Amino acid sequence: MSGFTISRRKMLAGSAMLLASTAMQISGWAQTPKKGGRLVLAADSEPRNLNPAIVASNGVFFISSKIVETLAEASFDGKDGLAPRLALSWEGAPDGLSVTFKLRDGVKWHDGKPFTSADVAFSALQIWKPLQNLGRTVFKDLAAVETPDDLTAIFKFAKPTPFQLIRNALPALSSVVPKHIYEVGKIEDNPANNAPIGTGPFKFGEYKAGQYYRLTKNTDYWGKDEPYLDEIIYQVLPDRTSAASALEAEEIQLAAFSAVPLADLDRISKVPGLKVISKGYEGLTYQLVVEINHRRKELADVKVRQAIAHAIDKDFVVKTVFLGYAATATGPVPKNDPQFYTADVPTYPFDVAKANALLDEAGYKKGPDGKRFTLKLLPAPYFNETKQFGDYLRQALAAIGIDAELVNNDSAAHIKAVYTDHAFDLAVGPPVFRGDPAISTTILVQSGIPDGVPFSNQGGYKNDALDALIARASETLDTSARTDLYKEFQKEVAADLPLINVAEWSFISVARDTVGNIANNPRWAVSNWADTYLAG
Amino acid sequence: MNPLRRFLRTPEAVAGVVLLGALIAMALIAPLLFPGDPQAIAGPALLPPFNDWSLPLGTDRLGRDVLAELFHGARTSLAVGLAAAAAALAIGSVVGTLAGFAGGLVDEVLMRITDAFQTVPSFLLALAFVSVVGPSLGVVVAAIALGTWTGPARIARAEVLSIRERDYVASARAIGMHPLEIAFREVLPNALPPVLAMSSVIVAAAILTEAALSFLGLGDPNRVTWGGMIAEGRAVLRTAPFLSIVPGIALVLTVLGVYLTGEGIVETTAVRRGLS
Numbered sequence: 110m111s112g113f114t115i116s117r118r119k120m121l122a123g124s125a126m127l128l129a130s131t132a133m134q135i136s137g138w139a140q141t142p143k144k145g146g147r148l149v150l151a152a153d154s155e156p157r158n159l160n161p162a163i164v165a166s167n168g169v170f171f172i173s174s175k176i177v178e179t180l181a182e183a184s185f186d187g188k189d190g191l192a193p194r195l196a197l198s199w200e201g202a203p204d205g206l207s208v209t210f211k212l213r214d215g216v217k218w219h220d221g222k223p224f225t226s227a228d229v230a231f232s233a234l235q236i237w238k239p240l241q242n243l244g245r246t247v248f249k250d251l252a253a254v255e256t257p258d259d260l261t262a263i264f265k266f267a268k269p270t271p272f273q274l275i276r277n278a279l280p281a282l283s284s285v286v287p288k289h290i291y292e293v294g295k296i297e298d299n300p301a302n303n304a305p306i307g308t309g310p311f312k313f314g315e316y317k318a319g320q321y322y323r324l325t326k327n328t329d330y331w332g333k334d335e336p337y338l339d340e341i342i343y344q345v346l347p348d349r350t351s352a353a354s355a356l357e358a359e360e361i362q363l364a365a366f367s368a369v370p371l372a373d374l375d376r377i378s379k380v381p382g383l384k385v386i387s388k389g390y391e392g393l394t395y396q397l398v399v400e401i402n403h404r405r406k407e408l409a410d411v412k413v414r415q416a417i418a419h420a421i422d423k424d425f426v427v428k429t430v431f432l433g434y435a436a437t438a439t440g441p442v443p444k445n446d447p448q449f450y451t452a453d454v455p456t457y458p459f460d461v462a463k464a465n466a467l468l469d470e471a472g473y474k475k476g477p478d479g480k481r482f483t484l485k486l487l488p489a490p491y492f493n494e495t496k497q498f499g500d501y502l503r504q505a506l507a508a509i510g511i512d513a514e515l516v517n518n519d520s521a522a523h524i525k526a527v528y529t530d531h532a533f534d535l536a537v538g539p540p541v542f543r544g545d546p547a548i549s550t551t552i553l554v555q556s557g558i559p560d561g562v563p564f565s566n567q568g569g570y571k572n573d574a575l576d577a578l579i580a581r582a583s584e585t586l587d588t589s590a591r592t593d594l595y596k597e598f599q600k601e602v603a604a605d606l607p608l609i610n611v612a613e614w615s616f617i618s619v620a621r622d623t624v625g626n627i628a629n630n631p632r633w634a635v636s637n638w639a640d641t642y643l644a645g
Numbered sequence: 646m647n648p649l650r651r652f653l654r655t656p657e658a659v660a661g662v663v664l665l666g667a668l669i670a671m672a673l674i675a676p677l678l679f680p681g682d683p684q685a686i687a688g689p690a691l692l693p694p695f696n697d698w699s700l701p702l703g704t705d706r707l708g709r710d711v712l713a714e715l716f717h718g719a720r721t722s723l724a725v726g727l728a729a730a731a732a733a734l735a736i737g738s739v740v741g742t743l744a745g746f747a748g749g750l751v752d753e754v755l756m757r758i759t760d761a762f763q764t765v766p767s768f769l770l771a772l773a774f775v776s777v778v779g780p781s782l783g784v785v786v787a788a789i790a791l792g793t794w795t796g797p798a799r800i801a802r803a804e805v806l807s808i809r810e811r812d813y814v815a816s817a818r819a820i821g822m823h824p825l826e827i828a829f830r831e832v833l834p835n836a837l838p839p840v841l842a843m844s845s846v847i848v849a850a851a852i853l854t855e856a857a858l859s860f861l862g863l864g865d866p867n868r869v870t871w872g873g874m875i876a877e878g879r880a881v882l883r884t885a886p887f888l889s890i891v892p893g894i895a896l897v898l899t900v901l902g903v904y905l906t907g908e909g910i911v912e913t914t915a916v917r918r919g920l921s
Contacts, residue, residue, distance in 0.1 A: 350882050372691070372706065372881040429690045429707060490862070493880055501707055503867075504686055515866035517780060 142337045142625055146643035150363035151352040152343035155318065160302040161284040162236045165243045167393060167541075170281075170635035171366065172343055175324055176219075177286060177307030180210060180229070181279040183392040183544070183631040189276055190447065190544075192630070194637070195224070195285055195308060201272025205586040208264040208275050216331045218287045219312045226262040230254035231288035233264065236296060243548055247278045273588045277448075277545035280392065280632055310336035310639035320345055330639065337642035349493075353377055353619075362621040362643070365634040369619045370493065371432045382622050387434060389628025390615035392544060393635065394443040397426070397435075397498060398553070399609040400527065400536040404569045407482055408534060412471040414606040417535075418457035419464035420509045421502065426612050430497045435614035440599040441550050443542050443613040451596040454603035464509045473510075481510040484534035488515065490523055492539060494614070499537050529561040531569070540564050542613075546595045551579045554607040570607040648913050658909020664902025671719040679713035683869050687713070694887050705877060705888055715895055718871045722852050722899060725786055729851035730844050732790035734797050738833060738840050741801025745836075746809055746828040756802070759795045767792025771854055775863045782865045785858060789851045796847070797840045804836035838914070845907020849900045856896055871896050 154168050161173045181199065184192035196210040216224040237244035238251050250270050255263040264275070285308070290301050304313045310330045314323035322343040326336055344361055346352050352368035355361045357380055369377060378385040399417065403409050423437035436444055440454045473481040484506070488499025496517075503513040513535065518526055526532045543549050552558060556571040578601060582594035602608075618634065620627055625642045627633065652658055675683075687700060687710040694703040694711070702711040744755035762770070771788035778784045808814065809832060817827045858864050859872030866873075871892040878888030 349880060353883060370880050372884050376884050497707060499866075500684065501686070504682070504684065504707075507682060507685070517862055517866045519776070519862075522776075 142640065142642035143644050144334075144337050144642070145339050146337075147340040147342060148338050148363065148624065148641065148643060149342045149344055149361045150365065151346045151355060151361050151368045152322065153345075153347055153349070153352075153366065153368055155345055158302050159305050159313075160286065160299075161305075162232055162286045163240050163242075163297070163302065165241055165281050165284070167366070167635055170632075172322055172324075173284075173305050173307075174309070174635045175311040175341060175638050176305045176309045176313050177284045178309045178637055179280060180283040180285065182636050183280040185391075185630060190631070191276065191279060195229075196279075199276065199279070201275065203586070205269030205271060206266050208266075208272060210262045210264070212260045212262060213331060214260055216308050217329050218289075218308055219306045219327060219329075220287075220290075221329075222287065222289055223259075224285070224287075224308050225259040226254075226256035227259075228285055228288045229262040230256050231291065232283075232285045233262075235291070236286065237282060240296065241282065243278070243543070244282050246552070247274060247282055247548060269584055269586055271547075271583070271586050271588075271591050273448075273591055274545050274547050274583075277543075278548055281543055281548075309637050311338075311341055311637075314340070332639045335639040337640065338638070341638070356380075356383060356619055356621070359621070362624050363618065363627075364620075365616065365618045367616040369617070371434055371617070374432070374434075374617060374619070377619055384620055384622055386618045386620065386628050387615070389618060389630070389633030391445055392631035394445060394542045394613050394615055395492075395539045396438060396441075396443060396542055396610055397495065397612040397614065398538050398540055399502065399611060400533070400538045400568055401570070401606075401608055402531060402534050402536075402568045403571075403607070404531065405484070405534050407471075407473060408484075410471050411605060412467045413473065414609070415457060416464040416467040416471070416509060417506070417511075418606060418609050419460045419467065420505045421457075421609070421611055422459040422505065423611055424459070426498060426501060430494050430501060431612065431614050434617060435612045438610035438613050440603040440610055441553065441608075442546060442595065442599050445613070446542065446544070448544075449546060449592055449595045449599075451599055453596070454600045456603070461508050468509060468511075475510045479510055480512045483512040483514060485532070486513040486515050486535045486537070487518065487523060487527055487533045488537040489527075489539055490518060490520055495537050495539050498611070502535070502537065524563050528563045528565065528567045531560075531567055538564065546598065547583055551582075551598070554602055555579050566607070568607070572601075572605060572607065575601050575605070575607070652909055652913040655909050655912060657905045658912070661902050661905025661907075661909055664898050665906050668719055668723060668899050668902060671716050672723045675713075675716035675720055679710070679716055683713040683717035684709055691881070691885050693885070694891070702891055703885075703887060705874070706881060706885075711874075711888065711891055714869045714874055715871075715891060717869045718874060718892060719895070719899075721782070721865075721868050721870045722855065722896070725782065725789070725855040726848040726852040726903070728786045729789035729793065729855070730847040732786060733793040733847055733851075734840060734844060736790065736794040737797025737799075738801040738837065740794070741798040741803075741840075742805050742828050742833045742836065744798070745802035745805030746824070746832055752802075755798075759798050762792070763795045765792075767850075768854060768857065771858060772861070772863065775858055780858075780863050780865055782868060785855055785864060788858070789854045792854075793847050793850060797843055800843065801833075801836050801840050804839055805832050808832050808835050842907070842911045842914070845903050845910070849903045849907075852896070852900055852903070 156169045158164050159169060159173045161169050161177050178194050180196035181191045182194050183190055195213055197213055198211045200209045212226055218224055233254050238248040250266045250268040251264060252267040253265040287306055290306055291299055310327050311324035312327050314325045316322045324341040326339050349370050352364040353373045356364055374385050377383055401408050407413050427435045427437055439452060439456055442449045444450055468481055475481055489495045499515060503515055506513045527536045540553055541549060552565040554566050556576055558565045578598055582591055585591040585594055623644045625644050626640045630636050686708045688704050688708050690704060690706055690708040692700055692704040700710050705711060740755055744752045770792040774788040774791060775784055814831055817831050856872030859870040860876040864870045864873050874892040875889045882889055
């Protein structure tokens with residue numbers, strides 16, 4: 110990504126200067142993390158429910174991943190891209206009917222009770238499978254969790270379940286919460302959902318609505334010498350422009366999740382003492398997607414969809430809307446995914462003449478006013494970039510004679526209009542790729558999903574061949590055969606265009622130079638920060 | 646001295662007329678000067694002003710011509726301002742006349758409804774209305790009118806109360822005219838001048854409300870609006886402040902122009918009344 114090259118160049122320039130002056134001193138200082146200190150960072154939303162086992166979303170993880178840990182975390186260099194957390198090892202049976210986890214010894218909950226396999230069994234069966242937004246799909250065939258001893262949990266599946274899928278789901282879906290707290294009363298109403306109790310390096314301190322969340326050091330943490338920080342304060346700064354000024358005024362030391370607008374990065378990277386980091390979000394890739402309502406007769410024609418794909422200048426979108434901090438997309442799996450991505454798919458280079466020809470061929474000639482037909486376009490309001498892309502798409506469609514009428518909604522109204530009422534022709538959506546197409550990608554094109562499920566195929570698209578392919582992949586246990594099926598899936602989606610993938614982007618962090626061990630795993634912003642420290 | 650010359654003698658009125666005239670001219674020549682869609686991408690993104698004379702005020706985050714947007718935005722502002730004010734005045738004077746002329750229970754009911762509308766802040770009312778019905782130009786106009794018709798209604802009622810006791814009204818009654826005919830043909834035209842004097846305030850308020858709604862993302866997204874331009878510029882306030890400042894200045898000058906013109910008219914008529 111070009112964003113990374115920019116920052117790498119700057120980092121190189123910076124380190125060269127440092128080397129010139131005090132090389133030995135600097136390298137020694139960077140390697141020994143300092144203990145203590147309070148990290149203050151910007152938070153732009155205030156999730157009400159902080160239980161990551163129920164709400165597996167980045168907004169919740171951002172805060173609660175420091176308190177509640179998962180079985181494993183994503184890693185740049187670990188085997189299968191994973192690093193152990195509460196589980197030390199995981200082993201899938203060849204028949205796909207069981208997965209055995211060996212758990213870490215000597216782990217204590219924040220209230221002093223020991224962590225055991227019973228907690229894992231309870232979380233999996235009582236929360237991940239029935240209640241969690243993502244776990245409902247991945248763990249749908251989980252029948253039982255056997256606990257032969259306190260440090261072994263064996264997941265038993267009613268139907269063969271690919272071990273690759275379970276493995277890929279661990280970082281986001283396997284938050285373990287204490288059984289002894291949650292077995293009393295209704296899980297959704299448990300007070301620990303708002304003041305979580307976990308095994309993580311930080312304990313929940315307090316929350317003042319509209320002001321801050323405070324996390325304090327867990328002195329009983331299992332990691333040797335960890336955590337380094339004494340306290341983490343999430344300063345609530347809902348206004349995007351204020352994060353940049355707060356960083357400059359040294360009121361906060363870190364703004365993650367692109368809290369600093371992309372347009373400000375160039376300026377802020379020149380401020381002494383601040384660094385711009387585009388790493389640490391590789392496992393949280395957002396996809397810029399044009400969702401299509403196939404109930405519209407024009408859009409049910411694949412030629413029209415191909416014409417729209419040809420009309421979008423993906424390079425312009427990356428360069429202008431994302432200011433280079435994104436990559437163009439070729440299909441439903443992002444380019445940065447190490448396991449599944451294939452570039453061998455039909456592509457749609459920017460070509461207005463070809464798009465016009467395709468539309469003529471489809472029988473939608475330009476009227477006397479230069480318009481072929483009118484569409485309703487609903488850009489998702491969650492990101493500035495999705496709204497801006499909506500503005501761009503309207504212009505791109507105008508160039509091929511399609512008159513797009515923009516409809517702006519707030520988040521709740523947008524979700525209702527698109528995913529429940531289907532009151533759209535085109536929509537701009539930002540689905541997340543979560544390391545495995547079966548977690549949250551195949552449902553974008555699969556048929557037979559009930560109305561009202563957000564971020565799923567609500568465009569009325571039905572392709573039996575594609576449905577069969579998805580079904581086959583979901584029961585294929587062999588990792589390489591499964592991977593091949595998903596490569597075929599990408600080809601099929603790119604050819605038939607149930608939706609149009611435009612770009613893939615992730616987030617940018619801006620931090621003070623003093624914050625150490627930033628971006629050292631692919632889900633850094635939503636990982637536990639046990640090794641994060643403040644120097645100087 | 647004739648009223649026009651008296652009007653032109655007050656410097657603030659002249660300033661107001663010049664500003665308003667410039668605005669109207671902008672709105673009228675926008676489609677001639679900048680034909681086609683003002684939201685079309687015209688050049689590189691975030692070009693600062695005064696760098697390229699084909700794009701004198703620079704471009705926004707997508708590379709749209711700021712000057713073209715500014716001119717087309719004048720159309721929206723003016724259209725919304727005038728339409729909302731006209732609607733508010735029409736509703737207000739009808740309600741006020743009916744209440745004042747009928748008196749009794751009708752008066753009570755209409756005035757309590759007016760009170761009810763007045764107790765809700767008009768911006769809040771517009772906000773709620775647009776977010777329920779969905780943003781489009783007509784809805785925005787209706788939403789603004791909904792919150793501003795109460796002022797004209799109260800003034801119209803007060804005027805009507807004094808006019809209905811006049812002799813010519815009594816004589817109209819005596820010749821057997823229908824009460825509604827008396828209310829709208831005899832009373833209303835005479836009650837109008839003070840109501841119309843409010844129009845400048847209403848137009849100015851309507852333009853500001855429309856800008857505020859657009860700023861909050863509740864304007865019509867298919868049209869350029871100054872409020873929408875400011876909102877979009879806000880994300881890049883530190884790097885490209887001109888994107889917010891340019892439409893902001895336009896907004897200030899417009900409201901000032903409308904207001905000063907209105908003041909000038911009121912003063913002219915007041916002086917004339919004083920002299921006669």
